[in-house]
Amino acid sequence: MQSQQFEDILRSVPLMSPEQVNVLHTTLPLAANTVTSNVQAESRFLERLKFYFDQHPVCVRCRSAHVNRWGSKDGHQRYCCKDCGKTFNAMSGTPMAHLRVREKLDQYVECMDGETTLRPAARRCGISLDTSFHLRHRLMTLLENDSYGQLSGIAEEDETFFHESHKGDRKLQTPRKRDARSQRKSRHAKTEKKASVPLIPVMVACDRNHHVIDAVLKKVSTEELQSQLEGRILAGSTLCFDAHLAHEHLAEKLSLTAKTLVSSSGERVKEGIYHIQTVNAYHSELKRWINGFFKGVATKYLQRYLGWKRYLKTHMFSIEGFLDQISIHWAYQHITWSYDHFWCLKRKTGGVPCQKHS
Incomplete structure (x- = not known):
């Protein structure tokens, strides 16, 4: 309201009738409460x-x-x-x-x-x-893209995979094949269809202090893993991972001590303290949350859900x-x-x- 309009209202108050004064008294508290509630809602x-x-x-x-x-x-x-x-x-x-x-x-x-x-x-x-x-x-x-500190001490790294998803996309360019419903009745057709769905690799690294680093990868390679982990693990730390070609020179490039576990031969723990069970447990929890609770998420939004889960895992959730x-x-x-x-x-x-x- 302009100042001139406000001054006109003030000058008109002494000229009001008793009924008009009562209406003004009734209106002012309502207006004040509305303004106060709006301020409190945003404060x-x-x-x-x-x-x-x-x-x-x-x-x-x-x-x-x-x-x-x-x-x-x-x-x-x-x-x-x-x-x-x-x-x-x-x-x-x-x-x-x-x-x-x-x-x-x-x-x-x-x-x-x-x-x-x-x-x-x-x-x-x-x-x-x-x-x-x-x-x-x-x-x-x-x-x-928030990060919550560097990994230190004994760190674990491993990859998991999610099926590519176009959930919610109403502009898919690939039309459905003819007689697709009849083909789904065949067990062989089901197997072929499931195998044809691309897999999206997700890298997760964590330490024993509940710090987590994650990222959606284009492919599992030494170069891409290095770009995601470089500068985010303290030099001199120990990195545990499974036997994979992409992991062979990763620890050396990051100046870390490597502890490789050969899962195919049944090796689960090395020297009594080195394992990748913490990161695998995080994988299981992440998949139950995304695939179970949310019934899957679109691949283009997967990194956002990883960040949300990382925040919930590394913080005690509170509104404040x-x-x-x-x-x-x-x-x-x-x-x-x-x-x-x-x-x-x-x-x-x-x-x-x-x-x-x-």
């Missing part, structure tokens, strides 16, 4: 966001720290970069940009405990199934802790997202940023 989320981001606000375009406050919009503090003139807020360029259900976010976080599927979460929060899906994936994207994790992630990781997003737009439009911002 837990916004307070953390403002606290962490205001410590070191950085331009999402040129990564400059020379920024000024630039008013606010929709409850978010905006900033303006002195170098490039870009205006932004704490969520610009992040998976949470343009979020329209901020008041539902705190409530939806309760459904990120790993034990609630999309439909119950939608009913609990009073949102549509589509909104529930997008909220979950926005939150999972924040956890997808999860909100803190989200806020810290925005404050310190949004720069990378925004910069990558900026370059992606430049590539699509064929533009080239100036030398100052390159």
Whole structure:
């Protein structure tokens, strides 16, 4: 409301009749309660966001720290970069940009405990199934690439496999073969069909202190395993794995002590303490969670679910802790997202940023 309109209302109060004054008294508490409830619905989320981001606000375009406050919009503090003139807020360029259900976010976080599927979460929060899906994936994207310390001491590494899945994809280009239903009646046809489904390798490494590293691989090779583990295991640690060609020179390239277990010959434990049972137990738990509880997930989203499971495994889940994790992630990781997003737009439009911002 403009200041002139507010002054007109104040001047009209002495001229009101007793009935109008009673209506005004009845209306004001309702309006105050509505404003208060809206603020409280967002406060837990916004307070953390403002606290962490205001410590070191950085331009999402040129990564400059020379920024000024630039008013606010929709409850978010905006900033303006002195170098490039870009205006932004704490969520610009992040998976949470343009979020329209901020008041539902705190409530939806309760459904990120790993034990609630999309439909119950939608009913609990009073949102549509589509909104529930997008909220979950926005939150999972924040956890997808988070790392929680390096592996140390005795570490274990092994791969597991998931069937390629196009769950939820309504634009599949491969049509169903004719008489596919009749062919499924044959046991031989079932075996051939199951064997023809591509397998997606997933690497998991963990130590005895409950630190976990995981990644979806294109193929199981020494080079790809090295790229995923390099710098994430302390030098001098011991790495346990099974006998595989991709593991032969992995420990040497990572400057680690190797302990190879030949599972085919029944070797389960070496020297009484070296084994890969911890990582295999994690594989079993992960598969029960993805294939059993969620009835499978699309391959394109598999890395997000790995990150979500990693967070649940390495943290004691709580609403406050999860909100803190989200806020810290925005404050310190949004720069990378925004910069990558900026370059992606430049590539699509064929533009080239100036030398100052390159």
